[in-house]
Amino acid sequence: MSTYVEARDVAAAVAAMADGARPVAGGTDLVVGARHGKAPLPESIVGIHRIPGLDGISVADGVVRIGALTSHAAILSSPELASATAGLLDASAIVGSHATRANGTLGGNVMNASPAMDTGAPLLCHDASVVLTGPGGTRRVGLAELWTGPGKTSASPDELMEAVELPLPPEGAGSAYVRLQYRRQMEIAVVGAAAYVEVSDGAVSAARVAITALTPVICRVPGSEEALVGRRLGSNDSVSGENPAVWTQTTEIGDAIHAAGQAAAAAATPISDVRASAGYRTAMAAVVTRRAVTAALTRATGGSVTVPASDWSER
Amino acid sequence: MTVTEERPTAEQQGTFIRPDGKEKVTGLGRYTADVNLTGQAHAAFRFADHPHARITRIDTSAARAIPGVYAVVTHEDVPENLYGGMVQDRLLFAKDTVRWEGDVVAGVAARTQAIAREAAAAIVVEYDVLPALPDFVANAQPGAPLVHPEWTAYDADDDLSREGNVVGHSTILKGDVDAAMETADVVVTSRFVADASQGAPIEPRAILAQWTGDRVTVWTSTQVPFAARDGVAHTLGIPQSHVRVIVPLLGGGFGSKCDFHFEAHVAALAEAAGRPVKLVFSRREEFLAPDHRREGMVLEFETGATKDGHLVARRATLHLDKGAYTGEGGFFAQMAAMHACGPYELDNVAVRAMLTYSTNQPSSSIRAPTAPQTCWALEQHMDQVAAAVGLDPVELRRRTLIRQGSHGPTGQVFDEIGMLDTLEAAVEMIGYGQELPDDEAIGVACGWWPSMASPSGAYVKLNGDGTGTIVTGAQECGTGAVMALPILAAEQLGMRPDDFSILYQDTDAGPWDMGASGSQTTFNNGRAVVAAAQEVRAQLLQMAAEKLEIDPADLELVDGTVRAVGAPSTSVTIAELAGTGTPLLGKGSGDLPENPPTDIPSACVGRLGLDSFLAPQLITHAARVKVDRETGVVRVLAFAAAHDSGVIVNKIGADGQVYGGVMMGIGQALSEATYFDEEGRQRNPGLLDYKLQTASDGPRIDVRWIEVDTPNAGPKGSKGVGEPPSVPTSGAVGNAIAQVVGRHVTQLPMTAERVWTTIQDVQEEAK
Known part of the structure; x- marks a missing residue:
């Protein structure tokens, strides 16, 4: 017999989950997956969508907190996130359809642990962690430790994800997410990449790069990051956000961006399926990585990259 | 001839909107899946477990034992009546052999859909697995293993020119191709491969059947209610008068809901269950189960041309994948052969097309069957010819397209046509020749499609308040018949289009019609409605003449009244005449236009009525793309x-x-394809990976109508409209891509990976 209960607070949700219930908020993965025959609906479901305090975005003490129930649409309309985590907006802007973005939550996206999820790579680049609350209390887990395989997390079945937290980026930081997409709506990433950079004194002082749908779990690419850190962008006069080509073509940073793309391709272990061959995916890993890094650098240096960066970077 | 951009009448400005529009966009509309009957059971099918296998045993006892199962039906429970359009090669339920993954082995009716699906899975079916035969080109070779070893025993149309796996073989031969090729300055050869694709209607099909005594009523999402009715009667061995087909609102078809499909399966289940039975397909089933998708093709062209842009000869060999059964697609070989010629002046032609069985999903009519792929290949080939002779692609078409007086590939002599005008209009609208960034280009493609003459019928009756009702056998599938037919009736009767209601979805009510297929509802049923309205008009004039004591010849119908010509105050309203109780009822079918004559040689085979293109619909598309x-x-x-x-x-x-x-x-140009695995199983039966374009992907589309008042055509000199808008589209896109890339992409759809691979090939060779 199937059961459905609606939790009014985190404790009630955790109690239901301890009894075997699966949490549901937007239902855009759970329900759609069941209708596609991917996995039947769980026998026992706990609705968490009315729990107070799980929704909303706040910035305090250098930490950006995004509640688990925050929809992609809410992320897109957040001025705080637009300046701090533009790469996350790039992702939320292209998840599914308008309906998916209105109903689908960040918590669901992250905990579904799909290697093709759009928000995963930008969150990983922003050094995000999740706040998990279970019967024994609350703990924070970094995303790299959270995702253990396709559709698998290290959270225990009775732990509810309350929020995503990430450090407020300093001045001179920028991020972006770019995916290869065959159409503009109702699409799933064929491959994707996110980049986060900090630029100070005309050089890349920090860089994080992650790739999507290219490995069993979304992961960072150290080789890409090493290629970028310490590279000079050129004189301040020649850096123009409006025209990133000024520093992507011939200079030191252009070579570094190219090398970052090559490192991403080398790190990829893609499959061949109906969406693309492994060879094409590998080649595209380099392309989307270059584009994500380019967009992130452009944002970091005050240039304009419209959301979503995937559309901006088509050429 | 007039070129129309603006023609502001009330109807065309939008004051006369679709009568069914508001209910559809507000969600109030009722589709077949929304219809429910008290006590209904739910159906599920057991599909073939292998694409090609011999059935050795079917045991339904475990399924029947499941609580809530009302009936299980297999081939043993229905007459062994083969069915199919030009070849009767299929049974409702597979008996000895399954020939594709969607073959239906058994059906279940149960209390819930979940139980029905569980029971369908519990049926034991044992097989001897046979090698799959997915390669339709190989299957066309002599000696190839047969998909239907018993093909010679089937009832079939003699004109198909069948042999083994080849269901249809069609040739167009004209002049002396060998000699003419010798005179050419250039000879260009090309080979193209088109993948299968789907109609992909947003409404998955649904069927509800209910028996009353020995008569069955079937609510079904079909484009062709009379074909569905006739299919039920034929396969179940009952009179057509015992089958009534009703079509609620239809959520798209695009050809995929043409032909008789699952109505008899559900009717048989309802009879066995002793209660109404309802079938609603999942999206996955909507991809896998219908014997109806767009055919894959392999196309080879060879064209000889002179430097001044004259096409001296064309050879072409076309292979078409029929899949496992013929359905209504038997005519595809000849249709493809005509499109391999295209709307061009050609004196020497040798085209052969083979429509061949495979163990893939059957292909049948999807919007302009065979034309988009053939046109895509031919129009890219034409751009290659233009490059070879050093002419601009538009200029080559200017010199070679058919015009009034031209002789077509089969000797058809064309009346006044607007082919060249479509070329000039499209080129002007797209801004051909403009400076573009180096990753953008414009491609142009031309195409054609016949208007189809078919018998059709309608009734027009007036109500007591002066409004009217059109009762027609035609079917509305979103194509606009609900607008066009009232407009035509209103014009005859001096009434307004929204004075009319229209009843179109009941085979017991309307006269026979071929259904929403072949771009022909307004073309044929419009003629019938006009004829029926003219009968009512004559009755109104006679009644008014008696009342006003004026000769009918001196009366006119204007603004809902019958009035004296030149003396409008001497009048009587239509409402007054209709309110007397005298039945005002007209019926009509009108005179069929005749296909134009040809001089096609008797050596040509596979002639199925498409030798000439009646009232040809002529198209030029132009696309500006960015790669x-x-x-x-x-x-x-x-x-x-x-x-x-x-x-x-x-x-x-x-x-x-x-x-x-x-x-x-x-x-179809960029993203839509059904990909089969090595055994012919669909790899992407769902809307996530069968990539329809979305509204966000759509470009600005400029439309211009070249209005040629066409003789021997539809009402008011009209031709068909519905299918041609997809015909040259992919060719225009393909030619534009080739302008950027420097080479034509030879596989359809031209997916990102295929375009990228072509770019890599060009770059490799440049090294």
Whole structure:
């Protein structure tokens, strides 16, 4: 017999989950997956969508907190996130359809642990962690430790994800997410990449790069990051956000961006399926990585990259 | 001839909107899946477990034992009546052999759909697995293993020219191709491969059947209610008068809901269950189960041309994948052969087309069957010919397209046609020749499609308040008949289109019609409605003449009244005449236009009535695209569509057909394909990976109608409209891509990966 209960607070949700219930908020993965025959609906479901305090975005003490129930649409309309985590907006802007973005939550996206999820790579680049609350209390887990395989997390079945937290980026930081997409709506990433950079004194002082749908779990690419850190962008006069080509073509940073793309391709272990061959995916890993890094650098240096960066970077 | 951009009548400005529009867009509309009957059971099918296998045993006892199962039906429970359009090669339920993954082995009716599905899975079916035969080109070779070893025993149309796996073989032969090729300055050869694709209607099909005594009523999402009715009667061995088919609102078809499909399966289940039975397909089933998708093709062209842009000879060999059964697609070989010639002047032709069985999903009519792929290949080939002779592609077409007096490939002599005008209009609208960034280009393609003459019938009756009702056998599938037919009736009777209701979805009510297929509802049923309205008109004039004591010849019907010509105050309203109780009832079918004569040689085979193109619909499409050279992703930025569909009866409806058709064509060009695995199983039976274009992907689409008042055609000099908007679309997109890339992409759809691979090949060779 199937059961459905609606939790009014985190404790009630955790109690239901301890009894075997699966949490549901937007239902855009759970329900759609069941209708596609991917996995039947769980026998026992706990609705968490009315729990107070799980929704909303706040910035305090250098930490950006995004509640688990925050929809992609809410992320897109957040001025705080637009300046701090533009790469996350790039992702939320292209998840599914308008309906998916209105109903689908960040918590669901992250905990579904799909290697093709759009928000995963930008969150990983922003050094995000999740706040998990279970019967024994609350703990924070970094995303790299959270995702253990396709559709698998290290959270225990009775732990509810309350929020995503990430450090407020300093001045001179920028991020972006770019995916290869065959159409503009109702699409799933064929491959994707996110980049986060900090630029100070005309050089890349920090860089994080992650790739999507290219490995069993979304992961960072150290080789890409090493290629970028310490590279000079050129004189301040020649850096123009409006025209990133000024520093992507011939200079030191252009070579570094190219090398970052090559490192991403080398790190990829893609499959061949109906969406693309492994060879094409590998080649595209380099392309989307270059584009994500380019967009992130452009944002970091005050240039304009419209959301979503995937559309901006088509050429 | 007039070129129309603006023609502001009330109907065309939108004051006469679709009568069914509001209910559809507000969610109030009732589709077949929304219809429920008290006590109904739910159906599920057991599909073949292998694409090709001999059935050795079927045991339904475990399924029957499941609580809540009302009936299980197999081939043993229905008459062994083979069915199919030009070849009767299929049974409702597979008996000895399954020939594709969607073959139906058994059906279950149960209390819930979940129980029905569980029971379908519990049926024991044992097989001797046979090698799958998915390669339709190999299957066409002599000695190839047969998909239907018993093919000679089937009832079939003698004109198909069948042999083994080849269901249809059609040739067009004209002049002396060998000699003519010798005179050519250049000879260009090309080979193209088109993948299968789908109609992909947003409404998955649904059927509900209920027996009353020995008569069955079937609510079904079909484009062709009479074909569905006739199929039920034939396969179940009952009179047509015992089958009534009703079509609630239809959520799209695009050809995929043409032909008789599952109505008899559900009727048989309802009879066995002793209660109404309802079938609603999942999206996955909507992809896998219908014997209806667009055919894959392999196309080879060879054209000889002179430096001054004269096409001296054309050879072509076309292979078409029929899949496992013929359905209504038996005519495809001849249709493809005509499209391999295209709307061009050609004196020497040798085209052969083979429609061949495989153990893939059967192909049948999807919007302009065979034309988009053949046109895509031919139009890219034409651009290659233009390059070879050093002419601009538009200029080559200017010199070679058919015009009034031209002789077509089969000797058809063309009357006044707007082919060249469509070319000039499309080129002007797209801004051909403009300076573009180096990752953008414009491609142009031309195509044609016949108007189909078919018998059709309608009744027109007036109500006591002076309104009217049209009762027609025609079916509305979104194509606009609900607008065009009232417009035509209203014009005859001096009434307004919204004075009319229309009853179109009940085989017990309307006269026979071939259904929403072949771009022909307004073309044929419009003629019938006009004829029926003219009978009512004559009755009204006679009644008014007696009342006003004026000769009927001196009366006219205007604004809901019958009045004296020149003395409008001497009048009587139609309401007054209709309110007397005298039945005002007209019936009509009208005179069929005749196919134009040809001089096709008797050596040609596979002649199935398409030797000439009646009232040909002529099209030029032009696309401006942007190619992302790093990824191969193509975006269509702007699109121009110029069509000669004769006089336009209803511009809103016609424009809508072009917008939708172009979007479908762009999908077929770039992203829509059914991919089969090595055994012919679909790899992407769902809307996540069968990539339809979305509204966000759509370009601006400019439309222009070249209105040729066409003799020997439809009402008011009209031709068909519905299918041509997808015909040259992919060719225009393909030619534009080739302009950027430097080479034609030879596989359809031209996916990002295929475009990227072509770019890599060009770059490799440049090294």
